Amino acid sequence: MTPLQEHKMLAKNNHDEDSRQSFVNDFRVHLSSNVFPGNFPAYYKRVLPQFLKNEKREPKNSNEIRKVMNKDPFYSFWSAMQRNSQEMIWSSVIDTVERQLDDLITKSKIEKPNGSLTLNPNLDIPKYNTAADIHLQPGAYHQQQVDNDVSAGAVYDKGTYIYSMGGLGTGNNAMGQITHGFFKSEFPKKEISKVLDMGCTIGGSVTYWAQKNPNVEFHAIDLGASVLRYGHARAEALGAEVHFSQQNAEKTNFDSESFDLVMSHILLHETSTSALQNIFDESFRLLKPGGIMMHLDLPQAHGVAPLESFLFEWEIYNNNEHFYGQLRKMDLVELCIKAGFNKDNIKPSSAGNFWMEEQTPYSSDDFVFPITLCIK
């Protein structure tokens, strides 16, 4: 495994932790390259013929496929291994962070930062964040085990890199690289002076943007104090100026019409139906006339074949991505119109690895993320 780019806040592995994390990475590579593809022949050679025999018709949707595939031994073994590999990501990094948490908390206190950190201990954490630990990260984004906790951020930084099998890039910022490359190509002449990143976690994306655009004022919000503390210190360590604050993207305290660009990176699928509309409404409120809303998220189900849909939806049921199931079926253009955007200024788009500056082990894969793009 190519190591993550070093920075002051990155928890240091001991010898065995280094080896353990590499193994989890390699296990996931093994699963995705050598095991996962076997689900297709398992379906076409065994599960589908049995379904056709019993029902005298093809399965209508992913739910029907789920019922029969759940009983298939190949699929069950792959699922059990995939689920365990997800748990092992976190177990392989939690010890590393736990052992040096005091030190990380000390390092996170920055005397004269270029950016800033504003926390709100009274912020209500919505149920869609607390009902289950998203991605199976124990304690999720919002855990507070100790005063000035940074553990959720420290665990997230190392864990998401293993989750992506290096696909997030050694700076853990692939999503930011993608939106940045896409935005600069789509709006080459757009002048921006103030930008908001919603649901920033440790600020991987926004920090990349800030490094590329040092004269622009960047704000980043998240629900979790721990990820924000870590993200603030991480951005400072990387020489980026970002203003982090603990806020809910559904309703922020920023002035109306104060931003040129409001964006998010794989935030939407971790919210809820009502939150999604609120986030689009709030994005509209915050944008100056002519400002741009750009939310990158996971693929939707429209036009996707039932088997592919079913396999995509694995993470909904087995990786605590519960809202993603609903998001896949929603009409996001309709939500943008309700938020106030003119229909002619809503441009559903997509972007993928093509826009990244950096080559990763998965650069050649043709995976694209849909982008909800609107101009106010």
Added chain:
Amino acid sequence: MNDKLDSKIVLPKTAKGKRSVFFDDPAIDQLMTFIMELSTEVSVVYDRLDTIERLLDNQKTISRDDIENYRPSPDVEEIRNKRRSDYLRRVFRIHTKEYE
């Protein structure tokens, strides 16, 4: 190997939410966890042994600190990646796409 704990804080180790069960008998799910965690630890021990051997190639005695401070060069990491990949194929050989 046994780091002194710098911190007394204990972080949560399990995720909130229902744990998926993939087999009719949940004991098999539990066994899968044991097998995968054991596979991990065997690989970790192998790397540690490899580290000791590589250190002993160049010096007559080694300390625990030598082991802890050792990090594989890109060349060694490539050899280890290949070894892990072969190891995974051996241990989990009857469950790959080729068997479908």
